């Protein structure tokens with residue numbers, strides 16, 4: 001319940017006191033509804049359907065006054081009051097509903113934005129430990145359940161207030177009978193705790209099923225090509241069929257719970273009414289008119305009890321979603337990159353590295369429970385305005401090292417320094433702003449080429465866009481497209497080839513005019529001709545920006561100022577390309593020979609280990 005109160009307070013903080021005005025309005029509507037019913041009694045009496053002794057009903061003294069007036073006039077007055085009340089109530093109700101919708105949708109968007117912002121502010125470590133589909137689940141399903149649940153909670157609070165008012169009226173009419181009804185309600189509430197518990201358990205299953213569905217479907221569409229080419233359709237079909245069976249059971253469980261609850265309350269209501277009428281007539285000798293009023297109150301009160309019960313079940317069912325969204329927000333907060341009091345990224349100027357980046361005794365493990373280190377005591381200096389290449393076998397730790405240099409990961413031991421200053425806080429943000437990064441699996445958004453480029457620099461001119469494309473050897477293929485820069489490239493750039501995607505992302509990175517350019521296998525999908533063009537472009541950049549390149553294809557790093565060779569998380573060699581290729585019996589020469597570089601053959605590589 002702690003989580004529900006947290007979000008209810010949030011809703012209040014978002015909507016302000018208008019929320020209470022709305023709740024009071026809801027209470028007023030209920031109250032007017034009661035009065036409307038109350039007025040039916042003089043109405044029935046005036047038209048002679050019911051003979052009521054004014055003394056037997058509170059406030060019915062006015063009846064005698066009405067009876068003094070000519071028949072049609074008194075009836076008209078009562079009818080006018082009745083109609084005014086009902087229309088007034090409907091008008092207020094309409095107003096409240098519209099305002100409710102504004103508050104409700106506004107609140108969903110408020111929580112959505114807040115959760116999204118906290119996700120964006122979380123550090124990289126936070127993301128690599130969790131499934132992406134869980135974030136999608138939180139931002140869609142769980143978010144909807146939480147905001148609905150919060151709203152139901154507020155309705156429940158309003159219902160409670162209104163029920164108390166009705167109880168007070170009922171008390172005033174007959175304390176004994178009201179106590180009897182309340183006693184029955186409490187007894188029922190006691191037994192219905194089991195229904196609320198069941199509802200909570202089912203709510204947990206709902207969360208789990210939705211989470212596994214989104215995870216499975218996301219995997220499915222991310223890997224649709226693999227599925228089709230490896231004929232995995234049948235196994236995916238089986239997965240979905242199993243899921244459908246489970247969701248069927250869960251939905252049935254919810255429906256059964258709802259109907260059990262209704263049955264329970266209806267049966268109890270029938271029994272109580274029977275007992276109630278019997279007791280009023282024979283034991284308490286209640287008069288006809290008063291009995292009618294009490295019955296009316298009872299018929300108003302009892303649905304309130306069932307409404308409260310149903311609200312409680314809905315809240316209980318949403319509790320797991322409340323808990324998981326709150327937990328996600330708390331975890332995001334704990335993993336925030338930008339602490340309170342630090343400047344927002346937009347207020348920070350990009351860094352210009354003057355001397356260089358440095359790793360001093362850096363070690364890192366992805367899983368602190370396991371002894372394996374992705375990086376082991378790395379001491380490395382990356383001079384500014386030079387090109388540094390990082391190479392090594394797959395899994396050697398190259399990407400981890402790059403992530404460390406960009407401040408995405410924090411060292412477990414040691415330090416990363418920029419121009420001799422330890423990386424962190426504002427410096428980290430300034431560094432991030434200065435980096436142009438092209439990852440192994442670059443992200444393009446569904447949209448046009450122009451939109452994808454302008455994402456980095458919305459102010460970029462047409463000329464700057466083409467310059468960046470030219471740099472990345474992408475100008476020719478973009479020119480050839482019928483719509484040129486305005487060509488739509490599909491989801492994640494699916495309508496482009498792997499090499500075209502890489503070149504576009506490279507152009508985008510350049511558009512930022514970064515002072516540090518980081519390329520992680522950024523030209524792996526290119527043919528020799530386009531790769532050579534990018535080589536030349538990088539060559540021209542030397543002396544203008546710091547370049548760090550990860551490459552499996554060693555031909556790409558021939559012009560690097562220094563080459564760093566990683567193996568099992570350690571630096572095993574470091575130096576110029578030619579120097580390293582001459583170091584016999586070492587990993588670099590071995591990798592070079594495996595790629596059958598013509599230069600390597602001149603280096604008597606027969607003696608190298610295989």
Ligand SMILES: Nc1ncnc2c1ncn2[C@@H]1O[C@H](COP(=O)(O)OP(=O)(O)OP(=O)(O)O)[C@@H](O)[C@H]1O
Pocket residue numbers: 128366367374392393394395396397398399400401
């Ligand atoms: N998110 C992660 N969680 C756990 N372990 C990871 C994670 N990412 C990488 N590793 C492990 O850390 C080690 C280094 O990985 P890294 O991606 O840095 O290697 P790499 O040299 O870039 O490999 P490749 O050339 O194949 O991209 C590997 O053993 C890998 O399994």
